[in-house]
Amino acid sequence: MRLEKTTCSSFTAFAIAGALVFIGLACGESSVVNGVGDPSPPTTPESPANSTPDSGGKTILGNNGCMLTAPAVPTATNVVALVVDQGPVGTNELNPLYVTVKVCAPGSSTVCQTIDDVRVDTGSTGLRIFASQLNPAVAAGLKPALARGDAGPPTAECALFGSGDIWGAVKRADVHMGGEVAPNIPIQVIGDPDFPLANAVDDNGAAPDFTSECLTNDQKDAGLNISTPTRLGANGLLGVSSFVAGCDVSCEGNRCSTTCGKSYWGCDKHECQVVQLPTDILVNPIAFFARDSNGLIITLPSVPPEGCPRAWGTLTFGISTAANNALAASATVIPLVDGYISTTFNNTVLKKSFIDTGSNGNYFPAPSSLLPPCRGSAGFYCPKATANLKAVMSALTGPPLSVDVPFVVYPVENLLMEVSATPGLAGGMVDSFPNSFDWGLPFFFGRTVYVGFDYAKIGNYTGPLTAF
Amino acid sequence: MTSVIRHHAAWKMAHSVRAMQKYSVHQGRTPSGAVLREYVNPSGKVFAVVWDGESDLQWSDLLGEYTDRYFAAARTSRKGLHLVTANDGAFQCAVFRSTRVWMGHAVLTSAMPIGVTDAELR
Numbered sequence: 310m311r312l313e314k315t316t317c318s319s320f321t322a323f324a325i326a327g328a329l330v331f332i333g334l335a336c337g338e339s340s341v342v343n344g345v346g347d348p349s350p351p352t353t354p355e356s357p358a359n360s361t362p363d364s365g366g367k368t369i370l371g372n373n374g375c376m377l378t379a380p381a382v383p384t385a386t387n388v389v390a391l392v393v394d395q396g397p398v399g400t401n402e403l404n405p406l407y408v409t410v411k412v413c414a415p416g417s418s419t420v421c422q423t424i425d426d427v428r429v430d431t432g433s434t435g436l437r438i439f440a441s442q443l444n445p446a447v448a449a450g451l452k453p454a455l456a457r458g459d460a461g462p463p464t465a466e467c468a469l470f471g472s473g474d475i476w477g478a479v480k481r482a483d484v485h486m487g488g489e490v491a492p493n494i495p496i497q498v499i500g501d502p503d504f505p506l507a508n509a510v511d512d513n514g515a516a517p518d519f520t521s522e523c524l525t526n527d528q529k530d531a532g533l534n535i536s537t538p539t540r541l542g543a544n545g546l547l548g549v550s551s552f553v554a555g556c557d558v559s560c561e562g563n564r565c566s567t568t569c570g571k572s573y574w575g576c577d578k579h580e581c582q583v584v585q586l587p588t589d590i591l592v593n594p595i596a597f598f599a600r601d602s603n604g605l606i607i608t609l610p611s612v613p614p615e616g617c618p619r620a621w622g623t624l625t626f627g628i629s630t631a632a633n634n635a636l637a638a639s640a641t642v643i644p645l646v647d648g649y650i651s652t653t654f655n656n657t658v659l660k661k662s663f664i665d666t667g668s669n670g671n672y673f674p675a676p677s678s679l680l681p682p683c684r685g686s687a688g689f690y691c692p693k694a695t696a697n698l699k700a701v702m703s704a705l706t707g708p709p710l711s712v713d714v715p716f717v718v719y720p721v722e723n724l725l726m727e728v729s730a731t732p733g734l735a736g737g738m739v740d741s742f743p744n745s746f747d748w749g750l751p752f753f754f755g756r757t758v759y760v761g762f763d764y765a766k767i768g769n770y771t772g773p774l775t776a777f
Numbered sequence: 778m779t780s781v782i783r784h785h786a787a788w789k790m791a792h793s794v795r796a797m798q799k800y801s802v803h804q805g806r807t808p809s810g811a812v813l814r815e816y817v818n819p820s821g822k823v824f825a826v827v828w829d830g831e832s833d834l835q836w837s838d839l840l841g842e843y844t845d846r847y848f849a850a851a852r853t854s855r856k857g858l859h860l861v862t863a864n865d866g867a868f869q870c871a872v873f874r875s876t877r878v879w880m881g882h883a884v885l886t887s888a889m890p891i892g893v894t895d896a897e898l899r
Contacts, residue, residue, distance in 0.1 A: 472855035667858035
């Protein structure tokens with residue numbers, strides 16, 4: 310991750326949604342001020358007994374309210390650093406959240422590769438890394454996942470995201486984060502040379518009998534293939550949603566059912582067939598740690614509406630499993646139903662709302678009288694100035710529960726080019742879902758957000774849940 | 778947009794039709810539990826498709842000749858990893874797709890009966 314000092318330019322351009330907007334803004338000299346404003350220091354929620362306070366407990370801010378340097382991360386085995394910045398390839402995307410992971414050949418402590426700029430996604434499940442990030446020894450040391458457990462052809466996964474398709478081999482690896490390890494779990498190796506999408510033809514060179522949507526979409530429009538670091542904007546993807554497994558296979562006697570659909574493919578000599586009942590399904594690595602495996606905590610600092618070049622925070626493993634990850638007594642705990650919560654905004658109840666670090670803004674329906682659309686940036690709201698708004702989150706199950714959630718909307722076209730982290734990115738308009746409030750990364754700024762995994766015991770609660 | 782419900786036998790067998798004042802709603806469900814609703818105008822054209830849940834359907838099943846517009850939006854105006862919205866005046870859509878989630882809401886405004894609002898197409 311890049312940690313260079315903030316720079317300012319007096320004229321800059323910001324490109325989003327195909328529109329290029331030039332903005333002239335003065336940018337003052339940065340000065341170092343201790344403890345100004347209302348930033349939450351990026352430490353774990355309860356002062357950890359075994360951690361080192363950063364900079365004497367003070368957050369170092371510039372006069373624009375942005376952190377200038379990365380704070381020290383508490384030296385606990387269950388805490389790792391997070392950063393929001395421009396990532397490995399300088400994409401113009403806003404609010405990507407990155408972490409560093411280490412993958413090792415199963416059982417090895419030396420055949421390992423550390424990979425930074427891995428995008429943290431609470432909206433998906435499973436670790437996906439690019440083959441190009443692996444040294445040859447690690448690439449060779451990962452264990453291919455076979456279609457029938459210990460037999461059958463090696464498997465690949467076609468993962469379908471709204472923004473595009475990711476195709477790659479499924480292999481087993483030890484996944485290390487901080488001092489924790491998920492041993493021998495299935496991960497996806499994107500762009501594995503043994504599973505080239507382009508070469509997926511049969512021995513006669515004919516079109517393959519292979520109906521993976523990854524392939525058909527790629528043949529139709531290669532732009533939907535995001536299986537490169539540049540297109541993904543990351544060196545990998547860490548899916549840590551409350552769903553521990555990416556899909557389910559369940560059997561009663563000889564009768565099995567699955568939600569995996571056409572995700573997993575057994576491939577032999579470039580002929581691939583759907584694995585009907587896959588045994589190696591991508592999983593949330595945190596849930597496979599020996600301890601601190603019942604959930605996660607994301608803490609990000611407050612960021613002013615105008616945004617910051619970068620912001621640093623922490624990812625803590627486990628909830629109420631150690632001295633440094635207690636569920637705060639003040640936290641509101643909301644159970645998840647199929648991953649959803651309810652949100653009421655502008656007198657409209659949105660019952661399929663969700664919280665997702667993989668969404669770069671807050672997306673919700675709002676009338677143009679309340680939030681006018683941007684002129685050049687399609688799908689975004691552009692109020693004349695910062696709009697301070699409020700929604701109410703509530704539970705879809707269990708005892709009635711609601712909590713006010715204030716948030717800001719900032720005109721995206723006024724953002725400076727160097728801004729990566731912004732709490733004010735929001736959109737929707739007529740093309741948003743009528744039943745959903747997508748609480749994206751902006752929700753996390755200035756908060757400590759807990760994600761409790763499904764079926765896990767979290768203090769007196771049982772997951773899946775969210776809390777903040 | 779094309780009609781999945783009318784063209785795919787499995788959908789045709791088990792679907793319900795609800796007649797509204799200005800359109801009809803055809804609703805079906807996959808074995809995996811995905812729900813699909815097609816909104817059909819009085820001339821028989823599908824002017825909106827709403828779906829929720831993983832299924833074996835492909836983009837072209839749902840969006841027909843407008844699939845390319847979705848693909849273009851996915852390239853140029855993605856809202857992070859999962860969400861894509863598109864609105865070129867004639868065709869509007871919002872799609873959220875990830876592991877375990879596939880929601881979509883696509884509207885062909887030119888074929889939408891006058892007086893129908895986007896908000897009622899839930």
